[in-house]
Amino acid sequence: MKRIRIGNGCGFWGDNLDAPVRLAETGQLDYLTLEYLAELTMSILALQKAKNPDAGFATDFLDVLQRLVPILRQQPGLLIVTNAGGMNPHACARQAQHILAHAGLHRRIAVVTGDDLLPQLDELFATGHTLNHLDNGTPLAALRDRVVSANAYLGAQPIVQALQQGAHIVITGRVADASLTVGPAVHEFGWGFGAADLDRLAAGTVAGHLIECGAQATGGLWIHANDATQLENIGYPIAEIAADGTFTISKPPHSGGVVNVETIAEQLLYEVADPRHYYTPDVVADFTTVRLEQVQPDVVAVRGGTANGITNTYKVSVAYRDGYMSAGTLVIAGPNAVWKARRSGEIILAKLRQAGCTFAESYVEILGAGACVPGVITATSDPPEVVLRVAVRDERKAAVERFTKEFAPLVTSGFAGTTGYTTGRPPVREVFAYWPALIAKAAVQPIVEIL
Amino acid sequence: MATFRLLDIAHGRSGDKGNHANIAIIANTPGDYAWLQRHLTADVVERYFAPLKPSRVERYEVPNLHALNFVLYDVLAGGASRSLRSDTQGKALALALLQMECQRD
Incomplete structure (x- = not known):
């Protein structure tokens, strides 16, 4: 059965700059994902873009891309999917292209946008999209003047489209973190987004959720970490996904950290509310059907992870002054x-x-x-x-x-x-x-x- | 009756979603999970964290991981964006719960 290896080298803007390089060097990856956008990162990026039309994206990505140049030269098949585009994916992509061109590398870059709802906010209000607060139902309109950013969490579909068009590097704005992993899996295995493939989408979502915070899956924040865990050399996580949606989580050989049932179970429930309903734009995943098994040192097999339907809504993250x-x-x-x-x-x-x-x-x-x-x-x-x-x-x-x-x-x-x-x-x-x-x-x- | 701490029978992790926090408590063994299911109720957790004034606490069972997942609502003093506390994201909450003193029945 075909398998693909997706490594996540960045869990948030501010994560270690050398981690993606180390991961790509020895991880035997098909895809490198890089996740930069916390809940409120977009508001900071929106203000940067307001001051400078060429700013408003996660600039750390350019630093990382520069460090990745020798690896991209050695591994022409390595594809990158990242949400570093933030509030300005086009500007991010232009600068990335400049770095690659300067290094003599020819890569096709795709840009995913459409998540930024700020330009059409008034139109949305006028057509009944009131963006009520999820907790208390208050309409957003009263705070209109103070809103600095409003972004929908897009799903994997535009990432799949970009890969189908031959993109080597996909730069997005706001997408659901797990979709950075689901996109490549759907593309490689020919999964669809309909009812027949929902369980596989759920399994891919579990994989994406497990690696989205980087080293938190591989020993970071693990309650039993000690000197033997060698956190100073911590390896970042790799999901090796099979066409049927089963996968393993591991880390590069000879790296620090640890992958075991404890680290994976802790991360599976990280920032989760109802584990039967983990909402993403692609699928509602049920985490109570996931089975974990240590199959080798630092390799945990993950089976199960089933769908609990699909929503007709995107989550929107709004920030206001x-x-x-x-x-x-x-x-x-x-x-x-x-x-x-x-x-x-x-x-x-x-x-x-x-x-x-x-x-x-x-x-x-x-x-x-x-x-x-x-x-x-x-x-x-x-x-x-x-x-x-x-x-x-x-x-x-x-x-x-x-x-x-x-x-x-x-x-x-x-x-x-x-x-x-x-x-x-x-x-x-x-x-x-x-x-x-x-x-x-x-x-x-x-x-x-x-x- | 033997006194012990939750961290003797479980491990866990906590995180934030806006102004809410979740705490996953994962039992070391199936027997420990049975004990947690019986004793570590939403009420017990709500009382334990009373100084943080949660508006409510919800408990979810995750039997496949031998885990209980607690959601503590409105417990982060505004959350990552506007809380004045050091631990704006509830990172320390799991360790706090694991330090809870328990008695074996």
Whole structure:
């Protein structure tokens, strides 16, 4: 039975730049996928594009592509599928083409767009597509002026079309992460998107979901990782998929990390709500039919993964402006560090009140004394030092900017043991709130172009 | 009655979806899974995380993985985009639940 090997060398924008190169070097891949877009990445990219029409994509991809040049020369059959295009897939593709041309490589690049709904938002509202909030049903229209991005999660179909047109590199905007894997599988095995192939689409979706976060499938975040896990050499995941939809997850030989039933089970349920209904644009996958078996060291066979129908909607991720925030830290050492740190946080906020600055929200946490899961996991002893972290959010940028100036004074006017003010005033960043919604598939037109 | 911690019989991982978090707790053995099914109810998890004020907690059984998946709604103080906490994405929640003290019946 025909099998294809799909490796994912990037789990988010900010992931290790050498990982895709190492994976492609020794992974014997047919496809390299690279995933760059977290829920809110698009809002940042939208603002970049507004300032510069040639920006608005995941620039790390160009860095990675440059590093991949020698491998692409040795492996002319290696195909790349990535959502690095972000809010500007055309600009990303043009720059990618420039890099390849400069290296003397001739590759056909396809661009997938149509996910960006911002240009037609008013038209969508007018025709009854109100993009109500998924949790509470509120229509989006009231926030219209604050919306900075609105993108539908496209599925695998436009990726398949691009591959059918002979693309070597497919650059998309927003697509569902798992579809980066489903697309190549559908293309290679001639699966369809109809009822007859739904179980296979579900199996491909399981494979894509397992590798989409990169090293989280291969030992990253594994609760039993130790020195023997060699996280410094962690290998990124490879899904080897057969024509019937069964597959294995493995990693390159001689790499660090581990692939076992524990790492795969943890990742299968990562960011999942109802495991019987994992919604993607391609299929609703049922994860409760998945069977895992360790067949070799660092190789887990995955069987099952069945379909639970298909939806007639795409998920839409909207981001809207929601004020400004900043968070600063100080180190507080010595006896009573926790008490001194908490009081220091109160002092910072009191000084700001004296200056007329109040905030929509403020928060004081003491790192080292049980801040990550506040009130649930707390410190059992008096630590020798802690980190005070104070954060605020407000509509008024000036108030948040004033906040950033109240940390340094405590180095001389605060408690004994106040230190760690070496990074200067904390930055102020704009807040983009997240608004999930659904839209009828018929209202969205995916577009595939060959550059 | 012997006291133990959940991490003695299970492992897990947590993550975010907007302002909600999910925690997967995966039993080491079928016997451990049976114990979790009986004792680690949505109510127990909701009470344990009460300081984080979840609006509700839903439990899903994943028998093929010997796992329970919990969804904690509105528990991330605004979520990755606007939460003022350090752990905006609920990454530490699974470890917190695994530190829960339990008693063998």
